[in-house]
Every structure is written in structure tokens, then in C-alpha cells.
Amino acid sequence: MKSQRDPDVLIRAFLEDGITELPDRSYDVVRSTIDHTRQRFDFGPWREQQVANFAKFALAAAAVVLVAVIGSRFLPGNQGIGGQPTPTSTPVPGNQGISGQPTPTSTPAPTTAPSTAPTAAPSPTDIVDPSGRLQPGITYVALPFDSISGMDAEFRFEVPSANWDAHRDPGTTMHGMEYAGSQDVDGVGVGFLKVDSLNSDACHWTTDEDIEIGPTANDLMEALRSSDQFETQEVIMPDTVPFETRSIRVIMPNSLDVTACDDGEYHIWNGEGFDIYAQGPSNLWQVSIFEQWGERYIVMGSSMPDTPDEVLVELREILRSVRIDAAPTEAPSPPAAAPLPDEGTLVEGAYIFEVEGSSVSLSAMVPGGWRAEFGTVIGPNGWQEPGGVTVGFVVVDGLLKDPCHWSRLTNGEGDQLGDVPVGPAAIDLVNALVASSAFTTTEGPNPATLGSYPGYAMEIQLPDGLDLMECDLGDFGLHHHYLGFSGPRAAALKYAEDREALQQDLVIADVSGTRVVAYIHRFPDTPDADLDAARAILESVEVWR
């Protein structure tokens, strides 16, 4: 019998403490959002990946292997997709016809002269770890294993139309894409993954015994061929493929009924990256397995028997465009300005920042390894506070007389309302800040520019003796906030408890009629190198509009 002092009892009691209700306004936010959000077919939900115990490879140098040939080899031409594939255990050639001798087909000509590209450095149009709708004419870089095992291989690809959505699980990097065009098409997508085991019972995949697989492409091929959970057709790859590659078609049972399966899903394998399950009866997976740098990778395409030909053509084009690169060990060359992603690790280069609450758009050079958050803020990868540093651009409408006791000013949602009138020009805000007791001006204001636009630089910090624990509590009354500014992104300038040491470098400028505030948040123990990098970012700003 456990006493009340038993640690387990105490732990349970500790976990019992706390909030148990979602506020009504949160339901309202969800409802408002879904009113403008259409449902979509997805390859998810995804299991959290079971991390393979692969030895991580050391990358001596960036390398690129062109796998374009795979796309045309492991997708059938006029046969296979679009009709019912004929399962067989006999290897068949990649196109059709003579074993080992691929014959010409009416499909677009494959790249039959695979080459090794000289570098993995992003080109000026590369976008790393994309999200949302993909656009043609851009080379995308997927880092499908980044969130789990650190930097690994990179997959470069292009899409032929704006019919494809990047796919990622919540909180992970992009690892595949799915068709999201106007046609009512389900189960069509492309994914990048590793597989380390098969499920002995794909229907009862949560409780079955996993079938471990050896590390080579042949090991996986053999395991797939041996499974009784689906049919397979092996595809013979041409001799011209410059590395060890196997290709196989996996066809789900045509009588597949997932209603009795675990979670209503039919999972044939476990791995890392794009963790797809059967999309329906006779779902066809074109699986290309190849080995590089001591790892085994898979690029796969999924289609259904009724997938329209024009969608299959697009699928094939994407697969043909795929290249796998080793993660670069040297800083890549800077790309041309790319839109700042909502979140994710950035390669060195110029990024476009949309200043929220205005029509101002500007670009800045960002060091490699910094991260984007919220689509508006950047900071070094792995930032922590204290000692962290962030850079952002905001519009500030006004100040608060008493930022510590702000709750009477709020409307409970949306923007925070300032009670210190501030004129529209940069100098108005500068003067207001200098006069305000909400901040201590520690340097400046001095003339400065943001891009080529005139403004002022100044350094401020929270006033001495401030105890943020005395400030008004935020939502739910669980932590205290100090609201220094009001404006569309006031939340970005909201200082929670334990941040008394916060310092800010500001550049306040008039940009085409809009007052823009560029800020660096930092602390006394922020490393000099990070601070120098942050300042260099502000110096690199160019205003686009």
C-alpha cells in the first residue's frame, strides 16, 4: 500500500495540478480558422518516426548524386499506373519489354546520363525546407531527417505545376509532397524516407513483430519480396545508374479493408521521414532504394488505380527531378532573396521579411544555421535565453505609460492598445522612447539608416529595479508581462518574467510613409559573435517596397 509520501503518489498529485479547461475564445479561434480552411486528403496521420539505428555517416565533402533516372525508370510509362498493375514475383524491366534492356517508351525521355554534380550549394533559387503550396520554377531542398537525427541527406526537387503541397508532420521538416490540385485526386504523392523494418502484420502494425532488415538495398529488396502483406514487381535498373540502386513496385492488396486495422491504417514498414501507409486498395508505390554514404535511402511515389494520366505525368516529372545531396559541410553560397519561411533552419543568404501591419517588404542577409520562427523573427540555431538574440522588424503604433500594469488597456484579443500618443514619424517614436520611463535609453539616438531610408539608432533596456513578477498577469494568470510597445506585432515585444536583463538595439526609420522598427533583442551574456551577426543583418537590409 502506498503512503501519501510515496514518490509516485506525489508525482501523480503534482500532475493533477493545473489547468484543465480550454478557454472559450480558443474554440472561437479554431472555428474561425476552419471556416476558412478546407479539408484535404493527406498522407498522414503519421506515426512519430521510429529512429533507425543507422550509423551516421561522416561527410567529408558535399556531394550530389543525380537520381533523375529513377523517376522514369521506376514509374511505368503507359502501363501500370492508371490501370491495375499485375502483381508478379518475376522481375520485370523498368519500362517494359526485355529484361535488363530498357526500351524506349512514350514517356518523357529519362536522363540517361546521370552525373555527379560538383556541389550541394543551393542555387540562387533554392528554397530550403518549404511548406505550403509549391511553385514551379524553383528548386526545393527537403531535409526529411533533420528533426530527428540532425543534418543528413538533402533531397532536391522541382514541381511542374502549382498543384502540389509540401508535407510535413507537425513539428518536423518537410519530407514529401502530395497532389493538391483542382482534380479530386487522393493518394498521390512523393516522399523521402529511410526504412529499417517491415511489419509482419501491416494491419495490426501496433502490436505485431517488426521484421528487422539488414542495411543494404538488397536486404530491403529481399524483405519486400518476401513479405506476404502486399505484392511486388521488381524493376530492373539500367547499368548506367552510377550507384547501387534497386527499384520495386509495391502494390497493396486489391481487397484491402482497413476498417479492422489498427488506427484504420495499413502500415507495411517503419522508418524515418515520409511514413506512409496504404492509401487504399491497389495503391501502387514506386519505390527506389539506393545507397550512398553508408546509408540507405528511399524515394517513392504513390498513386492509385484511378489516378488521372495528367497527374501521373506530373508525378513522374517530380520523381525525375529528384537529386540526393549530402548535407554540405561548408557554408553554401548565398541564394538570392527568398521568402522567409514560417519556421525552420536557414541556409546563408538573403531573405524577404514582410513587415506585419504594413506594406513594407525588405530583405536581409542571414547567416547559415539561423532559424526562422513565426515567419517574422530570426535567431541563431538553438537559441536559448538568457544569452539569446533575436532579430525582427515591426510596426509600432504607440507606447504605454505603465507597461507593467497594462491589462486595463487591453481588449483581450488582438492588438494591445497604447495610451501614450506617438506621432507617425520615426523621430516621434524616438522622442517618446527617450521621454518614457518604461525604458532606459542607454545609447543614442544617433542618425542611422535602414536600407537607404533615414532613421535613428538607439539602445534601450528595461528600467533598473524592475521586477516583472509585479507586473500584470497574462492570460490564465500564469505569468507576468511587460508590454513596452503597442502595434500589430506587440506580442513580439512582450517581455515575460525573468527577462529583466533584456536589452534592445533599435533602428527606427521612415520607410515610404511607414515607421518601421528593426530590433535586436539581446542579453548581457549574449555571445559577441551572435550579436555581431545580428548587427550585420540589420546593416544588410534592403527595402524592396
Next chain:
Amino acid sequence: VQRALVDQAKRGDREAFDALARVVGDRCMAIAFRILRDADRADDAVQAALITAWRQLRSLRDPDAFEPWLHRILTHECYAEARRGRHMRADVRVLPIHGQAESADILTVNDRDQLERAFRRLTLEQRAVLVFHHYAGLALPEVAQRLGIPLGTAKSRLHHATAALRASLEADARMPSLSQERLA
């Protein structure tokens, strides 16, 4: 009722999803708060999870699996929210203002303080296992299934998390004077 709402929502019925969200929202909030130890972040994570669930609902084959499926999404959103929040807030202290009465007889201020500190040192993955097991009351195989991790991994995470929390309590018990000093 829940199954019917899921079926309706899968067909695009927003009213049904709204009703469904109100059925499961509190439970999600309770779980998210206990993983993140921060109400704002938990709120954000739950909202994101519900919106993600709406978008992906068509891919849910078994309506009866809705809640476990949602909890898996929620857990990922908690992980993402924690990563997003690192630079925004530092070591926010949670003031136990809800539900304290129920445990006040069991937990001393010292206990709570020690557990809070120890809990914050756990990885998010360990916290999730701990919360689903000890708070949500799921058996470990269910926890593993809900989080999409092997059973052995779930056991390992629970073992390490529990050991860390126990150690914090035991260390505190050995140093009463230090604890009192810290509270002073």
C-alpha cells in the same frame, strides 16, 4: 456521439467539428499544459492541433480512433510549440492556481517546487510519456501506441523521467535546511 461527430466532420461539416472540438478540447488542454508547463503555449498547441486535425481529418480511417489520433498530433504540436517558444519566454514559473486544493494536502510547497524544477529538466518526450501514463492513466502499451513509439522506448522514457522526479524529492528530503533557505 463522438463517433457521429467525427463522421460528420470527415464529410466537411464544420458545425460538427466545432462540437467535436468542444468535446475533446479540455482534455487536450490539460495534457498540453502538463507537457509544456505553460498555459499560453498549451493553448497555442491545442489550437494548432485542432486545426491540423480538421485539415487532415479525411485521412483518419477509423472514427473511433479520433482521440488517440488527435493526441498524437497534439504531442507533436507541443514539441513544436516548445521549440518556437524558446526565444520568446525564459523559464516561466508556473503559479499553481488551478486544482491546487485537491493536491494541497499531499504536496508541500517544497514538493511542488522540487517537482516543478525536475519536470522542467525532463525532455519533452519524457514529459509526454509521463503525462499520458500518470495523468491520462494510459497503460504503457497504449502510451507507446498513442505517441507512435516502440514500447521499449516508452518504458525507457518513463523510467528515466520517474527516476529524475523521485531523485528530486529524495534530494530535497535530505536537505531540509537548504530548501527552507531557498524559500525564504
